Structure formats: C-alpha cells, structure tokens
Amino acid sequence: MTSITDKPVPPYIGQAPLVGRYYAAECTQCGWIGSSQELTDDCQCTRDVGDRYCLGDTDEIGAERLLGIVQGMAQAEPVAYQERKKTSREGSEWMPWSECSREHYEEWRGKTEPNSHGVIRQVRALSVCAAVPA
Incomplete structure (x- = not known):
C-alpha cells in the first residue's frame, strides 16, 4: 500500500x-x-x-x-497570480481569469466590496503542486 x-x-x-x-x-x-x-x-x-x-x-x-x-x-509557493472582474450591476457575469501582478494580488486579496467604479475583483494565487508533507 x-x-x-x-x-x-x-x-x-x-x-x-x-x-x-x-x-x-x-x-x-x-x-x-x-x-x-x-x-x-x-x-x-x-x-x-x-x-x-x-x-x-x-x-x-x-x-x-x-x-x-x-x-x-x-x-506550495505561488508561481503566478490571476484576477477576474465583474460589475456590481445585477446580472453582471465574471470576466475570464487573467494574469495580474503579485502587488495587485496583495492589494485585492480578501476584498469583497466593489471599488468606486462599481467593479468587483477576485484574485487567486496559482501554485505548483508539491508532494504532500509527512
């Protein structure tokens, strides 16, 4: 096994x-x-x-x-960062994920409210899979 x-x-x-x-x-x-x-x-x-x-x-x-x-x-260490956006208008759909900088990721991580222009962002870090630790 x-x-x-x-x-x-x-x-x-x-x-x-x-x-x-x-x-x-x-x-x-x-x-x-x-x-x-x-x-x-x-x-x-x-x-x-x-x-x-x-x-x-x-x-x-x-x-x-x-x-x-x-x-x-x-x-796992992040190797890239991505963001996606949508407006706060009813029926708005998420745009496809696109690359963003680490700085942009850090700025928007955890924020759920729209910005002053009504844009909502989601960010994520992408990592390479490593072996599961003991």
Whole structure:
C-alpha cells in the first residue's frame, strides 16, 4: 500500500460539494479527487479526458489524506497570480481569469466590496503542486 506521504497533491479536483451520504474519493488511474457524487454507478472516475471519461477505479479517502492535501496545497509557493472582474450591476457575469501582478494580488486579496467604479475583483494565487508533507 502507498503511504500518504508518497502521494502528491492531486492534479485534478472535482467540483461537486461533499455533502450528505457522499464521500471523498480518489482515482487510482489519473489522481482526481472529489465527491463520490461525481462517480459512475460502478464508482469509476468521470473526469473528462478528451472525448471520453477516465473511468479509472476509485478508493474512498479519509480525513488524514484530505488534511495532507490541504497542508500540501497551503505550503506550495505561488508561481503566478490571476484576477477576474465583474460589475456590481445585477446580472453582471465574471470576466475570464487573467494574469495580474503579485502587488495587485496583495492589494485585492480578501476584498469583497466593489471599488468606486462599481467593479468587483477576485484574485487567486496559482501554485505548483508539491508532494504532500509527512
């Protein structure tokens, strides 16, 4: 059996919430991690791989593995920064993510209110996945 420290931070993370009777699952083929809600009836991975699904087998993962992933992601050094914007008008949609400077990221991180022109910004730091720490 592979130890938790031998597994890297997952390259793919599912988008469905982990609620109700669903559990955290990891694909043994592509490394995807997400809610069992996204799996096939046979518990196979449904991550898009070109024009098909991965269909790798999955294993249920526990709190120790999830904590290791979160810790590994938190310790990774950012390699780029991005922002996206929308106006505060009703029905406004987010623009696509675009690159921004570290200074811009630091200035807008944690701010949720629109600026004086009614523009709302979200910023994020992008990191290279490292090995999960022991």
